[in-house]
Amino acid sequence: xxxxxxxxxxxxxxxxxxxxxxxxxxxxxxxxxxxxxxxxxxxxxxxxxxxxxxxxxxxxxxxxxxxxxxxxxxxxxxxxxxxxxxxxxxxxxxxxxxxxxxxxxxxxxxxxxxxxxxxxxxxxxxxxxxxxxxxxxxxxxxxxxxxxxxxxxxxxxxxxxxxxxxxxxxxxxxxxxxxxxxxxxxxxxxxxxxxxxxxxxxxxxxxxxxxxxxxxxxxxxxxxxxxxxxxxxxxxxxxxxxxxxxxxxxxxxxxxxxxxxxxxxxxxxx
Amino acid sequence: xxxxxxxxxxxxxxxxxxxxxxxxxxxxxxxxxxxxxxxxxxxxxxxxxxxxxxxxxxxxxxxxxxxxxxxxxxxxxxxxxxxxxxxxxxxxxxxxxxxxxxxxxxxxxxxxxxxxxxxxxxxxxxxxxxxxxxxxxxxxxxxxxxxxxxxxxxxxxxxxxxxxxxxxxxxxxxxxxxxxxxxxxxxxxxxxxxxxxxxxxxxxxxxxxxxxxxxxxxxxxxxxxxxxxxxxxxxxxxxxxxxxxxxxxxxxxxxxxxxxxxxxxxxxxxxxxxxxxxxxxxxxxxxxxxxxxxxxxxxxxxxxxxxxxxxxxxxxxxxxxxxxxxxxxxxxxxxxxxxxxxxxxxxxxxxxxxxxxxxxxxxxxxxxxxxxxxxxxxxxxxxxxxxxxxxxxxxxxxxxxxxxxxxxxxxxxxxxxxxxxxxxxxxxxxxxxxxxxxxxxxxxxxxxxxxxxxxxxxxxxxxxxxxxxxxxxxxxxxxxxxxxxxxxxxxxxxxxxxxxxxxxxxxxxxxxxxxxxxxxxxxxxxxxxxxxxxxxxxxxxxxxxx
Numbered sequence: 001x002x003x004x005x006x007x008x009x010x011x012x013x014x015x016x017x018x019x020x021x022x023x024x025x026x027x028x029x030x031x032x033x034x035x036x037x038x039x040x041x042x043x044x045x046x047x048x049x050x051x052x053x054x055x056x057x058x059x060x061x062x063x064x065x066x067x068x069x070x071x072x073x074x075x076x077x078x079x080x081x082x083x084x085x086x087x088x089x090x091x092x093x094x095x096x097x098x099x100x101x102x103x104x105x106x107x108x109x110x111x112x113x114x115x116x117x118x119x120x121x122x123x124x125x126x127x128x129x130x131x132x133x134x135x136x137x138x139x140x141x142x143x144x145x146x147x148x149x150x151x152x153x154x155x156x157x158x159x160x161x162x163x164x165x166x167x168x169x170x171x172x173x174x175x176x177x178x179x180x181x182x183x184x185x186x187x188x189x190x191x192x193x194x195x196x197x198x199x200x201x202x203x204x205x206x207x208x209x210x211x212x213x214x215x216x217x218x219x220x221x222x223x224x225x226x227x228x229x230x231x232x233x234x235x236x237x238x239x240x241x242x243x244x245x246x247x248x249x250x251x252x253x254x255x256x257x258x259x260x261x262x263x264x265x266x267x268x269x270x
Numbered sequence: 271x272x273x274x275x276x277x278x279x280x281x282x283x284x285x286x287x288x289x290x291x292x293x294x295x296x297x298x299x300x301x302x303x304x305x306x307x308x309x310x311x312x313x314x315x316x317x318x319x320x321x322x323x324x325x326x327x328x329x330x331x332x333x334x335x336x337x338x339x340x341x342x343x344x345x346x347x348x349x350x351x352x353x354x355x356x357x358x359x360x361x362x363x364x365x366x367x368x369x370x371x372x373x374x375x376x377x378x379x380x381x382x383x384x385x386x387x388x389x390x391x392x393x394x395x396x397x398x399x400x401x402x403x404x405x406x407x408x409x410x411x412x413x414x415x416x417x418x419x420x421x422x423x424x425x426x427x428x429x430x431x432x433x434x435x436x437x438x439x440x441x442x443x444x445x446x447x448x449x450x451x452x453x454x455x456x457x458x459x460x461x462x463x464x465x466x467x468x469x470x471x472x473x474x475x476x477x478x479x480x481x482x483x484x485x486x487x488x489x490x491x492x493x494x495x496x497x498x499x500x501x502x503x504x505x506x507x508x509x510x511x512x513x514x515x516x517x518x519x520x521x522x523x524x525x526x527x528x529x530x531x532x533x534x535x536x537x538x539x540x541x542x543x544x545x546x547x548x549x550x551x552x553x554x555x556x557x558x559x560x561x562x563x564x565x566x567x568x569x570x571x572x573x574x575x576x577x578x579x580x581x582x583x584x585x586x587x588x589x590x591x592x593x594x595x596x597x598x599x600x601x602x603x604x605x606x607x608x609x610x611x612x613x614x615x616x617x618x619x620x621x622x623x624x625x626x627x628x629x630x631x632x633x634x635x636x637x638x639x640x641x642x643x644x645x646x647x648x649x650x651x652x653x654x655x656x657x658x659x660x661x662x663x664x665x666x667x668x669x670x671x672x673x674x675x676x677x678x679x680x681x682x683x684x685x686x687x688x689x690x691x692x693x694x695x696x697x698x699x700x701x702x703x704x705x706x707x708x709x710x711x712x713x714x715x716x717x718x719x720x721x722x723x724x725x726x727x728x729x730x731x732x733x734x735x736x737x738x739x740x741x742x743x744x745x746x747x748x749x750x751x752x753x754x755x756x757x758x759x760x761x762x763x764x765x766x767x768x769x770x771x772x773x774x775x776x777x778x779x780x781x782x783x784x785x786x787x788x789x790x791x792x793x794x795x796x797x798x799x800x801x802x803x804x805x806x807x808x809x810x811x812x813x814x815x816x
Binding site: 037095102103150259261 | 412690693697
């Protein structure tokens with residue numbers, strides 16, 4: 001009897017440990033972070049969310065929760081950063097735009113001008129899909145044109161084929177604009193967000209030099225040159241003009257520090 | 271009783287004739303037996319001047335042994351600041367139109383004049399500072415003590431001054447605290463003039479001496495001029511000597527200097543009140559901040575809002591709390607108030623702390639005072655911001671009875687809109703399109719179809735043209751002639767058709783046509799239905815292709 005019970009007991013013991021150590025899926029961890037946010041435990045939400053991000057489990061929805069969390073923790077720079085990261089991916093979210101506008105009202109941050117219509121249109125689809133649509137439209141146009149030239153005899157069929165060509169051409173053009181306007185890695189790889197308070201752009205790479213402009217929390221800057229602990233940046237000023245200056249790197253956080261291939265735009269990653 | 275009618279007798283005298291520099295003397299001209307026509311001016315040597323512009327005049331009548339003597343006395347107050355011996359020339363006085371001259375007089379001005387008071391009557395002045403070592407900007411109380419002999423009478427105290435090369439010194443008051451003290455058994459009146467100073471730069475300096483010009487009434491010690499019943503005094507202008515103090519001025523430390531430090535040094539406390547605390551977005555809040563303590567309030571700047579973004583702030587107004595304009599003595603505190611209006615631009619739950627930094631000499635470090643965050647209730651604005659801003663004091667004056675306008679509704683976002691997506695879409699690293707097999711195959715397939723369509727159409731058209739070309743019947747006849755199943759009659763019949771179609775001619779053609787006629791229209795024999803000799807076929811076909 002013991003010859004059966006003892007191995008069985010050991011088996012159960014070992015497997016009980018295994019069952020107890022079942023790892024949560026990413027969705028479970030996401031839901032845990034969401035639940036923590038709903039309970040107002042922002043510190044826990046931040047910890048859980050950042051851990052997922054560190055493991056490169058990236059999700060626009062997770063970005064949103066992190067943005068909400070940072071806002072609740074009064075870190076408006078980080079809140080703006082995560083909202084902007086989330087807004088890179090479709091579909092366009094009016095809520096995110098509204099929250100970014102609210103943070104802008106609170107901090108007066110500086111942002112490059114954006115065309116709302118363009119961003120809304122291009123944000124409808126992923127960039128790759130725009131490219132696929134454009135190529136598909138091109139094929140349709142070619143097939144219709146070839147058919148019209150080689151096979152269509154009757155005027156009625158030719159008319160239909162010409163209509164298809166026009167539609168295909170419109171599809172190509174629309175997709176081209178969507179592809180062109182959609183944020184690509186190349187477009188944002190040098191963008192950074194100001195995530196530290198009391199940041200000033202200087203006229204030289206030293207804090208004792210003259211000042212160019214204040215950079216409130218959440219401001220968007222384009223890094224033109226990285227020189228050690230300082231970066232030469234440009235920013236769109238309140239006077240609706242480009243201002244250039246030097247900012248310490250530790251005051252900035254890159255908008256997209258992750259791999260280019262997450263951006264699904266066909267960018268050839270290293 | 272007789273009346274003496276003799277010539278007028280004039281005599282001039284100085285009392286005292288020896289004075290200290292800055293002291294006064296009296297020139298008296300006595301006229302016996304006459305009255306001056308006018309109080310004419312007098313001639314004085316350089317260095318002697320009139321202390322008062324107009325002389326005094328008196329008449330005396332004396333009856334001695336039945337003789338009546340009338341005399342007039344004119345007196346001038348004179349003074350001299352420069353030591354020396356001066357001869358006052360005889361003065362000319364007109365009496366009943368006739369000029370008469372006085373005798374000359376001599377005035378001696380020297381430090382140890384016989385008419386000068388003893389050293390005990392000299393005023394004493396001392397300078398005291400509460401600290402000998404202090405920081406730049408630190409307010410240090412200083413006191414100038416003036417000791418006056420009880421027998422002297424202080425007429426006037428000039429402004430007390432100190433050399434201001436390295437210090438900012440507050441003006442000394444004209445009024446002093448007075449006490450009685452005994453020094454060496456001699457009673458003195460001690461006058462304490464209190465002020466403050468602050469050093470402008472670090473280093474070791476000498477403070478003082480303090481200087482002032484006093485006017486004292488000092489009792490005359492010359493027995494010749496003593497009145498039998500009254501103590502006579504003379505007025506003197508005196509500049510008492512004073513000590514110096516060695517002081518060390520320390521620089522403010524550069525370590526841990528707060529960003530908003532404006533040079534304030536001292537000991538302070540700060541309180542804040544805010545009203546109202548239940549309001550709507552755009553409504554003004556009046557902030558009252560009071561700073562109490564001792565220090566250089568002149569360098570005080572308004573406390574700063576630690577979170578200014580969500581607030582529209584108006585410039586603060588500074589005011590002195592209490593009505594005292596007198597320099598503050600040591601230990602007594604000053605209070606400065608700031609009134610500032612701030613307007614919430616969005617929803618807020620508390621008024622952020624205000625802070626200001628100063629250097630504490632007692633703690634020898636920088637201190638940053640911060641008010642507590644004041645909880646408030648801010649409701650959403652019922653009116654747009656433009657309207658709300660008109661309620662601020664700065665704009666209130668401009669809000670006269672304007673006609674009611676339809677308000678433009680501007681959205682006022684006071685908080686983020688929280689959306690929590692139910693399910694996340696995880697991003698994955700995707701290959702480029704050129705590495706996507708489905709995409710590549712799809713495009714190759716489409717290209718293949720397109721190419722096939724074009725090629726097929728081309729082939730089909732070419733075939734049609736070939737089939738329907740004028741050469742087609744000849745190609746058919748030739749093809750039939752190549753058949754090995756034909757007998758000679760059939761072969762030559764086809765050959766004749768071919769020659770006719772192509773309208774061939776020549777010797778060989780004629781031979782072929784003769785053979786055709788022989789086989790098809792001649793006598794029927796075995797040759798007609800026999801098998802065609804391949805050599806003949808080849809020869810005919812060669813002839814036809816030429």
